[in-house]
Amino acid sequence: MKNNDINKKVEIMTLERFGRAFTFVVVIGIVILLVIEIFAHRHGEFAVEDMFFFPGIFGFIAFIFVVMAGTLLRRFIMRDEDYYSKREGANDDT
Amino acid sequence: MIPDFGLPPGLLMIIGAGLIPFLPANLRHIWMLLAIACSATTLTAPYGDHVIWAVMGMELSLFHVDNLTFPFSLIFHIAAVLTVIYSWHVKSWAEQTAVLSYAGAAIAAVHAGDLISLFIWWEATAITSVFIILAADTVSARHAAMRYLIIQVSSGVLLIGGAALYFHEYGRITFESMTLGSVATWFIFIAFGIKAAFPFLNGWLQDAYPEASVTGTVALSAFTTKLAIYALARGFPGTELLIWIGAVMTAFPVFFAVIENDLRRVLSFSLNNQLGFMVVAIGIGTPLALNGAVAHAFVHIIYKSLLFMSVGTVMFHTGTAKASELGGLYKQMPFTMICCIIGAMSISAFPLFSGFVAKSLTMSALGGTEFILAYFVLLFASAGVLEHSGIKIPFFTFFAHPSDRIIGKTPNGMLIAMGIAAVMCIGIGVFPQLLYQILPYAKVKNPYDLSHVTGQLQLLLLAGLAFVVLMRTGLYPPEIKSTVLNSDWFYRRLAPSIISSVLAIIMPIVKAVDDLIISVAKTIMRGAKWVSEHPVSGPVIPGPAALVQVIVLVVIVAAIYANLG
Numbered sequence: 001m002k003n004n005d006i007n008k009k010v011e012i013m014t015l016e017r018f019g020r021a022f023t024f025v026v027v028i029g030i031v032i033l034l035v036i037e038i039f040a041h042r043h044g045e046f047a048v049e050d051m052f053f054f055p056g057i058f059g060f061i062a063f064i065f066v067v068m069a070g071t072l073l074r075r076f077i078m079r080d081e082d083y084y085s086k087r088e089g090a091n092d093d094t
Numbered sequence: 095m096i097p098d099f100g101l102p103p104g105l106l107m108i109i110g111a112g113l114i115p116f117l118p119a120n121l122r123h124i125w126m127l128l129a130i131a132c133s134a135t136t137l138t139a140p141y142g143d144h145v146i147w148a149v150m151g152m153e154l155s156l157f158h159v160d161n162l163t164f165p166f167s168l169i170f171h172i173a174a175v176l177t178v179i180y181s182w183h184v185k186s187w188a189e190q191t192a193v194l195s196y197a198g199a200a201i202a203a204v205h206a207g208d209l210i211s212l213f214i215w216w217e218a219t220a221i222t223s224v225f226i227i228l229a230a231d232t233v234s235a236r237h238a239a240m241r242y243l244i245i246q247v248s249s250g251v252l253l254i255g256g257a258a259l260y261f262h263e264y265g266r267i268t269f270e271s272m273t274l275g276s277v278a279t280w281f282i283f284i285a286f287g288i289k290a291a292f293p294f295l296n297g298w299l300q301d302a303y304p305e306a307s308v309t310g311t312v313a314l315s316a317f318t319t320k321l322a323i324y325a326l327a328r329g330f331p332g333t334e335l336l337i338w339i340g341a342v343m344t345a346f347p348v349f350f351a352v353i354e355n356d357l358r359r360v361l362s363f364s365l366n367n368q369l370g371f372m373v374v375a376i377g378i379g380t381p382l383a384l385n386g387a388v389a390h391a392f393v394h395i396i397y398k399s400l401l402f403m404s405v406g407t408v409m410f411h412t413g414t415a416k417a418s419e420l421g422g423l424y425k426q427m428p429f430t431m432i433c434c435i436i437g438a439m440s441i442s443a444f445p446l447f448s449g450f451v452a453k454s455l456t457m458s459a460l461g462g463t464e465f466i467l468a469y470f471v472l473l474f475a476s477a478g479v480l481e482h483s484g485i486k487i488p489f490f491t492f493f494a495h496p497s498d499r500i501i502g503k504t505p506n507g508m509l510i511a512m513g514i515a516a517v518m519c520i521g522i523g524v525f526p527q528l529l530y531q532i533l534p535y536a537k538v539k540n541p542y543d544l545s546h547v548t549g550q551l552q553l554l555l556l557a558g559l560a561f562v563v564l565m566r567t568g569l570y571p572p573e574i575k576s577t578v579l580n581s582d583w584f585y586r587r588l589a590p591s592i593i594s595s596v597l598a599i600i601m602p603i604v605k606a607v608d609d610l611i612i613s614v615a616k617t618i619m620r621g622a623k624w625v626s627e628h629p630v631s632g633p634v635i636p637g638p639a640a641l642v643q644v645i646v647l648v649v650i651v652a653a654i655y656a657n658l659g
Binding site for chain 2: 004008019022027029036037042053054056059062069071077079081085
C-alpha cells in the first residue's frame with residue numbers, strides 16, 4: 001500500500017516534470033521565433049498577416065476562444081453518458 | 095504495360111475477399127495482401143478507359159485512369175495494406191472479408207468513369223462498411239450500423255436519381271465536371287455531401303465510426319469520406335458554395351471535439367474538420383488548390399489512420415477510449431505514444447511533418463483571393479486542430495494522470511503498421527516532392543520558405559502556450575463522462591419524439607374511424623343477409639352467394655361502362 005503511494009507520487013512528479021519540459025520547449029521556441037520576427041521579413045497571404053507576430057497572437061487567441069467556447073457549449077449540448085443508450089436499449093453491450 | 099485482368103482494380107480485391115471465409119486463419123492476411131498487390135499492379139495503367147462493359151444500351155467505364163484517379167487509387171491501396179497489417183492478430187473472417195471488399199469497392203469507385211458505375215461502387219462501399227461496424231458485435235454497434243446504412247443508402251439513392259436525371263438532361267452518364275443548377279446536379283452534389291460529412295449531414299460519421307472494432311475504425315477512417323472528396327474534386331471543382339461549406343466544416347467540429355470524452359469520437363470530429371480543408375480547396379478550384387485537396391486527402395489518410403491506430407492500440411489494452419478513464423500510459427506504451435505524437439504533429443501541420451506540406455498548398459491557394467474570411471476561418475481551425483488532435487489526444491491518453499495499469503504485449507502487426515505510418519508522416523514532411531510529383535495538376539514549389547515555416551510555428555507554439563496557460567490556471571475543462579449532442583440528434587431523438595407526439599394525436603382518430611367502418615360494414619352485412627334470406631319472390635338462394643353475385647355483376651357493369659366511356 002505504502003509502495004503504491006510512493007509510486008503514485010513519483011509518477012505525479014514525473015508528469016509534472018514533463019509539463020515543465022513542455023513549457024520550456026514552447027517558451028524557448030517562442031523566443032527564437034520572436035528574434036527571427038525582428039530580424040527577418042516574414043510575409044503572409046494577406047496584408048494583415050504581415051503585422052508583428054500576427055500568426056502567434058492569432059493562434060493564442062484562437063486556442064483560448066476554442067476552449068472557452070467549447071466549455072460554454074457544454075451547457076447546451078452535453079448530456080449524460082447513457083443519453084441515447086437508455087432509450088435505444090444499447091446498455092447491454094456484449 | 096499493365097496485366098490484362100479484364101476486371102476493374104478493386105474488383106480483384108472483392109473477389110479475393112469472397113474466399114477469405116474458406117481459408118485457414120493463419121493464411122487470411124497473406125491472402126489479403128496478395129489480393130491488394132494484384133489490384134495494385136493496375137496502378138501502372140496508362141491514362142484512358144481500360145474496361146468498358148455494355149449494359150442495357152449504356153457503356154459503363156469501369157476502369158478509368160487519369161491524373162486524378164492515380165493519387166487516390168495509390169493511397170487507397172496503401173491504406174488497405176496498413177489496415178491488413180494492423181489487424182494481423184484478428185481472427186474474425188467476417189471483419190476481414192468486409193475490410194478487403196470495402197477497400198476494393200472504394201478503389202473501384204475511384205476508377206468509375208461514369209455515374210452508374212460510380213453508383214454501384216458507391217453503394218458497395220456503404221454495404222461492405224456496414225459489416226465492418228457490425229463486426230464489433232455490440233448492441234450499440236448494431237444500432238449505429240443500421241442508422242449508418244440508412245444514411246449511406248440515402249446517399250446512393252440521391253446519386254442514382256441524380257444520374258438518371260442527368261442522363262435525361264444531357265444524354266450521357268460520363269462522370270465529369272458539373273455545374274450546380276439543375277435538379278440532377280443538386281441530387282448528385284448532396285449525395286457526395288452526405289459521404290463528405292457536410293454540416294448537418296455529418297452525424298453518421300461521429301455516430302458510427304467509434305462503434306466499430308479497434309481495427310474496423312482504422313479501415314473506416316480511410317475510405318468513405320476520401321472517396322467523397324475525390325468525387326467532389328472530379329464533379330464540382332471550383333464550386334464557390336464549397337468554400338463556405340468547407341469553412342463551416344473546419345470550424346464547427348473543433349468546438350465539439352473540445353468537450354467530447356470518447357477519444358475515437360474526438361478523432362471523428364477531427365476527421366470532419368480535416369475534410370473541411372479539402373472541401374474548401376475543391377471550392378477554390380485552381381490547379382494549386384486542387385493539388386492541395388488531393389495532397390491533404392493523401393496525407394490525411396496516413397496520419398488519421400495513425401491516430402486511430404494509436405488510440406485503438408490503447409483501447410485494445412485498456413478496453414476504453416474515454417479520456418476520463420485514460421492517462422499516464424507513456425511508460426507502459428512508449429512506442430505507441432511516439433507514433434501518436436507523430437500523428438498529432440502531422441495533423442497539426444508542424445513543419446517537417448506531412449500535414450504541413452499538404453495544408454500549405456490550400457492556404458497558399460486561398461491567399462490572395464477575395465475569400466479572406468474563409469482564409470481566417472481556416473487559420474482559426476488550424477489552432478483548433480492543435481487543441482483536439484495535437485494536444486488533447488496524446489495528452490489525455492499518455493499523460494494527464496498517473497496510471498498503474500498493467501499493459502500486455504502489443505501485437506506485432508499493430509506496432510509495424512503504426513511504425514510504417516509514422517515513417518510515412520515524417521518522410522513526406524521531410525521530402526515533400528515525393529508527394530508533389532504524384533499530384534494531378536501543375537508543378538508545386540517547395541513549401542519550406544521562411545514565411546510559411548515561421549508563420550506556422552508561431553501559430554502552433556503560441557497556441558501551445560495558450561494550452562499551458564489554461565492548464566496552469568485551471569481553466570482547461572476537465573474530461574467528463576458524457577454524450578455530446580451532434581446532428582444525429584435530429585433523427586435519433588427529435589424525429590422519434592415528433593413522430594410519437596403526432597401518432598399520439600392521430601392514432602385515436604384512426605381507431606375511431608376504423609371502429610366506425612367496421613360497425614358500418616357489419617350493419618351492411620346484416621342487412622344484406624336479411625335481404626338474401628327474405629327474397630321478394632322466387633326460390634331462396636343462400637344469402638352470401640346472392641350477395642357475391644350482385645357485387646360481381648355491379649363491378650362488371652361498372653367496368654364495361656367505364657371502358658365504353
